Amino acid sequence: MQTNQLLLLFCTVLLLLGLVAFFVGRAKAARVRASGAAMYAQPDQYAWFAVLSTAGPAVLVGALGSLLLLLLGADIPPMYLLAASLVVAAAGLAVGVAQVKPHFHARQAIERVIRWVLTGAAMISIFTTFGILFSIISEALRFFQMHSFWEFITGTTWNPGASFLAAAGRGDGSGAQFGSVPLFAGTFMITAIALLVAVPIGLLSAIYMSEYAPQRVRTVAKPVLEVLAGIPTVVYGFFAAITVAPIIVNIAGFFGLDASYNNAVAPGIVMGIMIIPFISSLSDDVINSVPDSMRQGSLALGMTKGETIRDVVIPAALPGIISAALLGMSRALGETMIVVMAAGMRPNLTANPLEDMTTVTVRIVASLTGDQEFESAETLSAFALGLVLFVVTLTLNLVSVLMIRRFREKYRVNNL
Amino acid sequence: MSHSFDEISQQLKRRHRKSARLKWISMGALGLAGLFLVLFFADMLSKGLPAFQQAYINTEVRYTEEASRDGRLAFEEELLPLISRTVVRVIPLQLRNNPEMIGTSEQRWMLATSEVDQYLKGHRNRLSDEEKAEIDERVAAGQVDLRFNKTFFGSGDSKIAENAGILSAVVGTIMTMIVTLLISFPIGVMTAIYLEEFAPDNRFTQLIEININNLAAIPSILFGLLGLAIFINFFGVPRSSPLAGGMTLALMTLPVIIIATRTALRSVPDSIRHAAFGVGCSRWQVVRDHVLPLAMPGIMTGSIIGLAQAMGETAPLIIVGMVAFIPDVSASFTQAATVMPAQIFTWSGEPEQAFVEKTAGGILVLLSVLISLNAFAVVLRKKFERRW
Numbered sequence: 001m002q003t004n005q006l007l008l009l010f011c012t013v014l015l016l017l018g019l020v021a022f023f024v025g026r027a028k029a030a031r032v033r034a035s036g037a038a039m040y041a042q043p044d045q046y047a048w049f050a051v052l053s054t055a056g057p058a059v060l061v062g063a064l065g066s067l068l069l070l071l072l073g074a075d076i077p078p079m080y081l082l083a084a085s086l087v088v089a090a091a092g093l094a095v096g097v098a099q100v101k102p103h104f105h106a107r108q109a110i111e112r113v114i115r116w117v118l119t120g121a122a123m124i125s126i127f128t129t130f131g132i133l134f135s136i137i138s139e140a141l142r143f144f145q146m147h148s149f150w151e152f153i154t155g156t157t158w159n160p161g162a163s164f165l166a167a168a169g170r171g172d173g174s175g176a177q178f179g180s181v182p183l184f185a186g187t188f189m190i191t192a193i194a195l196l197v198a199v200p201i202g203l204l205s206a207i208y209m210s211e212y213a214p215q216r217v218r219t220v221a222k223p224v225l226e227v228l229a230g231i232p233t234v235v236y237g238f239f240a241a242i243t244v245a246p247i248i249v250n251i252a253g254f255f256g257l258d259a260s261y262n263n264a265v266a267p268g269i270v271m272g273i274m275i276i277p278f279i280s281s282l283s284d285d286v287i288n289s290v291p292d293s294m295r296q297g298s299l300a301l302g303m304t305k306g307e308t309i310r311d312v313v314i315p316a317a318l319p320g321i322i323s324a325a326l327l328g329m330s331r332a333l334g335e336t337m338i339v340v341m342a343a344g345m346r347p348n349l350t351a352n353p354l355e356d357m358t359t360v361t362v363r364i365v366a367s368l369t370g371d372q373e374f375e376s377a378e379t380l381s382a383f384a385l386g387l388v389l390f391v392v393t394l395t396l397n398l399v400s401v402l403m404i405r406r407f408r409e410k411y412r413v414n415n416l
Numbered sequence: 417m418s419h420s421f422d423e424i425s426q427q428l429k430r431r432h433r434k435s436a437r438l439k440w441i442s443m444g445a446l447g448l449a450g451l452f453l454v455l456f457f458a459d460m461l462s463k464g465l466p467a468f469q470q471a472y473i474n475t476e477v478r479y480t481e482e483a484s485r486d487g488r489l490a491f492e493e494e495l496l497p498l499i500s501r502t503v504v505r506v507i508p509l510q511l512r513n514n515p516e517m518i519g520t521s522e523q524r525w526m527l528a529t530s531e532v533d534q535y536l537k538g539h540r541n542r543l544s545d546e547e548k549a550e551i552d553e554r555v556a557a558g559q560v561d562l563r564f565n566k567t568f569f570g571s572g573d574s575k576i577a578e579n580a581g582i583l584s585a586v587v588g589t590i591m592t593m594i595v596t597l598l599i600s601f602p603i604g605v606m607t608a609i610y611l612e613e614f615a616p617d618n619r620f621t622q623l624i625e626i627n628i629n630n631l632a633a634i635p636s637i638l639f640g641l642l643g644l645a646i647f648i649n650f651f652g653v654p655r656s657s658p659l660a661g662g663m664t665l666a667l668m669t670l671p672v673i674i675i676a677t678r679t680a681l682r683s684v685p686d687s688i689r690h691a692a693f694g695v696g697c698s699r700w701q702v703v704r705d706h707v708l709p710l711a712m713p714g715i716m717t718g719s720i721i722g723l724a725q726a727m728g729e730t731a732p733l734i735i736v737g738m739v740a741f742i743p744d745v746s747a748s749f750t751q752a753a754t755v756m757p758a759q760i761f762t763w764s765g766e767p768e769q770a771f772v773e774k775t776a777g778g779i780l781v782l783l784s785v786l787i788s789l790n791a792f793a794v795v796l797r798k799k800f801e802r803r804w
Contacts, residue, residue, distance in 0.1 A: 070651060070652070107698050108698070110700065111698050111699060111700050114700045115610075115614055117606065118606050118607075118609055118610035118614055119610060119614075121602075121603045121606035121607045121610060122606070122607040122610045122611060122615070122624050123624075124603050124607065124670070125607060125624060125627055125628050125631060125670060125671070125674070126623070126624060126627055128631060128642070128667045128670070129627050129630065129631060131642050131646050131667075132634065132638055132639070132641070132642045134646075135641060135642050135644075135645030135646050135650075136638070136641055136642075136645070138645075139645060200445065201445045201448055201449055202449075203445075204441060204442040204444075204445030204446070205442065205445045205446040205449055207438075207442045208439070208442035208443050208445065208446045209446065211442075212439050212442065212443065213446075221446060221450075224450060224453065225446075225449060227453060228449065228452070228453060230724070230725075230728075230786065230790060231456075231728075231783070232727075232728025232729070232730065232757050232782060232783075232786070233728070233729075233730065233731070234728070234730040234757040234758075234760050234761050234764075235460070235728075235757075235760070235779050235782070235783065237761075237764070238760065238764050238775055238776070238779060239456060239459065239460070241764065242463070242764075242772060242775075243459050273449075273452050273456075276449050276452075280449075304431050304432055304434070304435035305435050305438075305439075306431075306434055306435025306436070306437070306438040306439070307431065307434075307435065309438060310438065327633070330633060330635075331635075333635070334634070334635020334636070334637060334638070335635070336635070336636070336637045336730075336731035336734075337730050337731055337757075337761070340731075340734075340761075341761070341764060361635070361637055361731070364637060364641070364735075365637070365731070365734055365735070368640075368644065368734075368735050369734060369735075369737075369739070382641070383641060383645070386637070386638055386641045389635060389637075389638065390634070390635075390638055393633065393634065393635055394630065394634075397629075397630060397633040398630075401629070
């Protein structure tokens, strides 16, 4: 029988058993109660406990068995597994119904089960992080067995060359060089351009919204800025490639400069637009939570409003603002679609933003979308790059969280 | 050193001018951000709206005996290069299925090639001057016209520009979102309930909290690497399938839903819980019957916003292979599919001019779906929001 059919059969039988458990359990509990015994729980709760004791262990056995079957290649015929889990279900049913006794705390038992289920759900997020770490590190380690870590970190030539042939058993892939410096140079160049756009605009918008704007403007401007963050990145990528890049080329041409259509400026600017709301909304919150007494003190000393903002409010809010900028930076580093669509494919170590250059994320996408063997050094290099990306963004996020925490403790604000 | 009043008032004036300048500059920055948004939407609309119209040619189709073998013979010869290959190709099939049509002829609006379409819309095209003259003549006679583009909404992807549509991507998006929602909504809500209502404040709980905040900030492409390494290579989920894509996106949406649900749960006042405990409810009964129903609008709003975010996500889906070329609409969770952003990405890589318009058209469809989802979330919040 097909797996699908088996699964369907399992679910149907389990559902039926569950229904039987519910009604038998409830009938028995009602009978016991009608006989005059004082029970610890309502008949429905006994019924639900019977259902849980029927389905819970059976599902657990089924899931464990299929996991063993799939992962460890254990030789269990699916039919046996089905039979085993159904037997467990039947046993659970018997136990559940037998437990319908006046002295059994059905409600507390249900409570315990639910607590376990909720804990299990909460564990999933931990599993996800470990899954990411495990998958990236294990594949990256395989890459570093083929190519040295030192070469990867310091090499200035990225040329996967014929490494895919080596994986197919032809050639030795010796021409391949995996020096990631040009990729990181490109990534940081584009990120820097993005921050040059986003930090001033985001910060100044935040200053305007929190210090000057009337309430009406605020209620409109904030969601409008949020729209910028809600636009899918693939759309930004198209905008950067089709609209902004030609404009940049034309402007550069006007000044007599030669710009590539895959220049770093176009994706940089568009990425900057994208992260404006990240920076403005966090800065806005931070500036808003600078205590008013500081503003009043400054104004009382005869400072103008502008001087108060520049010399008192901004310095006080600085940790939060830096934290916002770091968050924006980590967004920009990990951003993929804009650079895939608008930046170049050629690893290029240059300081000229008008040239084409590629980024870490572009190379990850490029090396995983081809038809290469999964085992090839080029494919595995994506995981090595991913590992570095993970470490860098994680560090930025942690630093950012620490800074905002310091700010929060200094001014005792709770809403950040 | 003493200053005269004049000097001081001069200085004051300068300082106030400077102060005013900051206000105007900061206002300008906000205006600039708004301007970006306006320019962006104007650009997308101007590029994308034409995609909803397509050139059609009204011509006589002769269903002759020859045409049932070679579809090209059903049309006037000088029109042939202007009519889309896709409609010419299906004529023999059509005649085979309806033999009674042979020998008749009818006046029909036939899909024109993308070159004609681009010419009519004033874009770059590869038509010769004679062909242009021919079209101009027929436009004057009302035989060539831009009509509503049914193909775009009614068919799947195609390498022939005029035949490419977004339907298979829409179906793929729906399937993927179903998987995403089925996984991330229950797990997310349960995690949030655990953290807010059940968990003791210990190391383990703090670890989970830090972890969730961290997951929310991880670049989306890394979720793609996880999906590829764990779901596809380890568990053997079919590559490019809505199942693989949906599971990957579910992990990405999880933190959004958890954070939104926690906020919603936290906004339910403790007096409700105390009252419920007071009449003898157990913890789970308090949550199920009292806290959760009150927090539901907030949870729904957060989930819809998370879903909208997942719907626009492309990078992880590219990694798990959801950029496949899907000409036919298939509603299966385990077969290769594509989603709207991935379709936009694929089209943006096509060299033909006509695909630029398709890309922008797809973007407009995606943006309108996202905007309506978000607007729905806002309405939901406005309608059910309770201030305690």
